[in-house]
Every structure is written in structure tokens, then in C-alpha cells.
Amino acid sequence: MTTITNHENKYRLTKRITCARMVKIALQFKANLENVTDFHIESFDDFIWYLKLECTKCHTPSDTYHDINLRQLSSNLNIEPSKPSMNYTSDDADNHTFKTVVIFDCRGIEPIDWQPGDGWACQGVESGTKFSKIDLSENKEWMDYDEKAKEAVTINELEFKFVKVK
Known part of the structure; x- marks a missing residue:
């Protein structure tokens, strides 16, 4: 029996519902980037989707x-094979643009x-300093300091939405 469970094993969805019609749902987000660009998932294959x-x-x-990560997906929820290589740039942030992070096949x-x-990365706009292992768990924001550029770097005001796609 195929199941998706959480770590406390309180909620189960079984293979009985896989006869449902498949729907593709995109997860899109936008954020405010200060002094950073190329905000992205560091390793798509190891990323945990909460x-x-x-x-x-x-x-x-x-x-x-x-x-859930890629190895734990089931026939009820899957990630579309063509993984987007999504980099959210400072231009996108300036334009308040939503970008697709991933598309889920849902049944x-x-x-x-x-x-x-966690598992995000970005780089300094001026210095090119790489920031990795960014954790957005707390308040959906991150702050650090770019030593090369001598300025604060921030990712905040993260917003997301789910959009049905064809």
C-alpha cells in the first residue's frame, strides 16, 4: 500500500485515491532580496518539501x-520530471514577480x-560572495553580512501561492 505520512504518523493517504484525476499544481514564490541575487534551491534532489x-x-x-523529498514521493504526489532551474534574481524581486519553483503532479x-x-542559496550582488545552507524556517526570512561588500544581506517578505497549470 502506498502512503504519504508525516513524521508523527497522524495523517495517511492511501493508494485507494490514486484513481483520482491528475492535477498539476505549481508552487510559485516571490521575495524581497537586499544585496543578493540568484536565490535558489541548493540541491533539488535532496531538498525537503514541507x-x-x-x-x-x-x-x-x-x-x-x-x-517529503524526491525519494519519498508516491503515486499520489510527484514532482514533474522537468525540474525548473529556478533562480530568483534581484530583477525579479524589483519587479515583484512570482516565479515557479516546482510543479507537483497530484492525484x-x-x-x-x-x-x-532550509537548503537555499544565493550570492552577493556586488561581491559574488556565495551564501549556502540558508534556512528560511523561522519567519520565512534570512539575514547575514557580506564581508567582501561590507553590507548586510537579506531575504524577506517571502510570499507563495499554488497555481493549477495545464
Whole structure:
């Protein structure tokens, strides 16, 4: 039996609902970048997706976040094979542009909430300093200091949305 469970094993979705129609849902986000650019997922294959899911048949949402990576996906939730190589740049931030991070193939379940977690990276606009292992778990923001450029660097005001795609 295929299941998706959270780490507390409170919420289960079984293979019985895989006969549901497949829906593609894109996770898009935008953020404010200060003195950094090329904001992206550091390693797509190892990235943990923290998602709250809802059963589309019974409309029962999960009450906790599921921590799912590429190796744990099932026939109910999968990542579209063509992984976007998404870099959110300072130009995108200046234009308040939403960009697609990932597209999920969903059968019988849909994501309803997302926490960005850790595993992000970016670089200084002026210095090119690489910042890795960025953790956005707390308040969906990050701050550091770029020694080469002698300025504060920040990612904040992170917003996201789920969009159905064809």
C-alpha cells in the first residue's frame, strides 16, 4: 500500500485515491532580496518539501506538515520530471514577480500550505560572495553580512501561492 505520512504518523493517504484525476499544481514564490541575487534551491534532489496536504475527495486537510523529498514521493504526489532551474534574481524581486519553483503532479491530494525550510542559496550582488545552507524556517526570512561588500544581506517578505497549470 502506498502512503504519504508525516513524521508523527497522524495523517495517511492511501493508494485507494490514486484513481483520482491528475492535477498539476505549481508552487510559485516571490521575495524581497537586499544585496543578493540568484536565490535558489541548493540541491533539488535532496531538498525537503514541507507541505500541508488536503484530500480532494473528502476535503480533509492535514494538520501538520509532511516532510517529503524526491525519494519519498508516491503515486499520489510527484514532482514533474522537468525540474525548473529556478533562480530568483534581484530583477525579479524589483519587479515583484512570482516565479515557479516546482510543479507537483497530484492525484487525490493537493498541497494547501508550504514552509520553505532550509537548503537555499544565493550570492552577493556586488561581491559574488556565495551564501549556502540558508534556512528560511523561522519567519520565512534570512539575514547575514557580506564581508567582501561590507553590507548586510537579506531575504524577506517571502510570499507563495499554488497555481493549477495545464
